[in-house]
Amino acid sequence: MMTRTHLDRLENQSVFIFREAYHAFKNIAMPWSMGKDSNVLIWLASKAFFGRVPFPVLHIDTTYEFPEMLEFREWATAHYKLNLIVKINEEARARGVGYETHDPVTVTHELKTVALQQAMAQYKWDALITGIRRDEDPTRAKERYFSKRNAQFEWDYKDQPPEFWGQFATTAADGEHVRVQLLLDWTEVDIWRYIQRENIPIPKMYFAKNGQRYRSLGCSPITKPIASNADTIDAIIAELETTRTSERAGRAQDHHERNAMQKLRAKGFL
């Protein structure tokens, strides 16, 4: 077979980047939200490393997780033989930070970004594999495959390194880390087509039940389902090909205020 499809090319590119990252960094971790993109990452890692995920996966548990997602986490950890690390920002929860009392940007920052910082301080990872995509959000459209964060997790988007010919900026000083973003070129529809082609297990909440489905999955109090009858991947793809609303429209923290996503990301959010 002498031709390759669009999905083959995306897969090849992501596998290539996975292996470059695995070579370049000594101490890698992969945040894993159990969402569809996250599961595609696990799948691509298994392809890159011949059935293994040779680094820990990190679940930042906000304690506001959907029960179905936690169930999926236990199943997938055993299924893929993952080295799972679960991190909760216990300190913030003890202070009473929560959706019941605080705004979503604050909670997201505390329970996700700060929790990630705590895990980074503990495990001293020099690289994080992430599943962000350019089509998700305009601030992500400018990202590089290898994107450095300083010790404060800040992204210097005004002076990004050049990146071409498969050569990446792979160095990080002490305390810094590099985000390796190997799904940048994928779109939401690409992800779904790939899940379909490869038959990748994902949580059932993406599929419509009683006229509703989740298009993007976050914390339960601030993640809203969309009206949809798409109960198969084919139906989801058909739906996405006609919609012109954004994928993260159901995620409250993105819309709490103008440029919320940019503010979250500047502070270290994925």
Added chain:
Amino acid sequence: MSATRCRSYGQRGFSSCRCCVPTDQKMSKRQSSTKDRTSAIQHPASSGEATLRVVFVGHVDHGKSTLIGRILSDTNSLPEGKLEQVQRACAAENMEFEFAFLLDALLEEQEQNITIDTTQIPFKTAKRNYMIIDAPGHKEFLKNMITGASNADAAVLVIAANEGVQEQSKRHAYLLSLLGVRQFCVVVNKMDLADYSEARFLEIEKKYREFLKTLNLETNVFIPASARFGENITVRSTKMQWHRGPTLAEALDAMTPLAPPIDLPLRLCVQDVYKFDDRRIIAGRIETGTLQVGDELVFSPANKTSIVQSIEHWQPASTAATSPRGNGGMAIAGDSIGITLQEQIFVERGYVASHSKDTPIETNRFHADLFWIARQPARLSHLYTARLATQEVKCQIVSLDEVMDSSSLERNPTKADQLARNEVGRLTIQTRAPIVLDNHDRLPPLGRFVLVDDGMICGGGIIHGGVYTDRSAIKSKNIFWSEGKITAQARATQHGHRGAVVWLTGLSGSGKSTIAQALERELFIRAMHPYVLDGDNVRHGLNSNLGFAPEDRVENIRRVSEVAKLMADAGNVVITAFISPYRADRQRARAIAMEGNAEFIEVFVDAPLEVCEERDPKNLYKKARAGQIREFTGIDAPYESPVDPEIVVQTNQQSVEESVASILERLLPRLK
């Protein structure tokens, strides 16, 4: 009006260029057009056809943003309500709507004021999905454009009809040619400002076509258009019925995503060797060509061979039916694969696998055109790291021969010893270890490299002029060079210089021995450690059992090469003075020196045969002419001139002192 700020998208809405051009140039001259475009609305692509990645470039204020905004709008690719939102915002601010604002409005969400980095914007036609790569920013333009355009399938060059071909119209085309983007079309925009004149269009087309020819670029697609009024963008213009060619959308749809280069020779670049279980899997990407189970592979630079036993995939049984990749013992360019080998030879990251009939070049020295993007200029003799595919070697720029003037695009010979940011230089690079490469025009993925300094990518280069040799003629013994306990580095520190082999080649009587001895003296008085190997001290001892038959000559040179390598490893600068008429022998001498990690510098001592025969210091030419000596080089045996020597001296034009001085000038920096 130009003092007003648009609430919804800030200052950017006023800017004619999204980078830095004063904002009020453009505001007064237009009236807006948002005429109904429903006929142009495309249904989104639904097939799995590959996305075409198109980079948009053009001179400041030639209407690139307007063009992109118009495409997004006319192909119905904007997020819901975006067009209306921007129109409302304009109305509220009492300003006229422009299509450029659409793009600005999208980008505003990324950065309040100026666009600072490459952005990728998707759109769709009925045929396929597209990704527009927009690389704005003037100071950082080169960095941004290279990042964005290096893997573009195609490019759109925008030229404004009123201003015509400008400096950046030329510079951008040059950079595209350097990056190897070959598929493009030219939009002559703002035809509304040129009265939709065919004559004006043809004038620009002719001028630009002539310029493109100097870059060896060619396109038949020139499109007269007005992005502002939507003429010839997605809808055929009624105002320019003289145009027989396509609209921009038609031109884009006629382009094709880059096909994987399967017809080129195989190059599999090793990323890593994995031993997760009992398999030893060599992982890497096939850059070019195809590979099958059972193929015999040659791994460079070790020059060892083994046969592909398997191509490894991870493909759970449950998915084999839907995924196309579980099948077959064949892989092609673009595939990230893993293989196992029948014979467990040593392989590591950086090795390049090829088929034995078509091997890459292995060298420690190459020529390149290098573009520089770091603030700190590129300097001669500074130690950089070259990365080429998965290889990484230390290297120095040993000569800078020409610098490209980035505005006139003229190549100027230079004596400069550095290359500033945004300049392009033609230069020579010497590596500290063998590097495996191809010429860029033959095999692009192995013909390009980056230079890294302190972890930062500082520049990128395109390799040219490399000489291919028949690898099978050079039999490597595959014996690992065992390093003594004292490292080459330690010896170099103690000696004050590195070891090296300076290989003089040339006809009998060209002046090799004279130059060798003069050079030896010059190095010696600098407290260095030179030593001359020549016929006098080698033929009488080490090689006393050899005659002048062809196989004896080959063996003579082989032994000299080995001795030179050992002496260089001991820290000496070995100067050899042998006719060494065969390229293959000299190539092997280079390979042997490189095995010992010694610098190898080939010096062509060039003088016309008549001059050498006239000199005839040992009366050998006379004897050869008289038939008393057979197979004498230049008379009845060939001399193969070096194709690409490090140094050439012309002894019929240069004195001995001049010759030695020119050698010293190039040699000394390499011994640091």
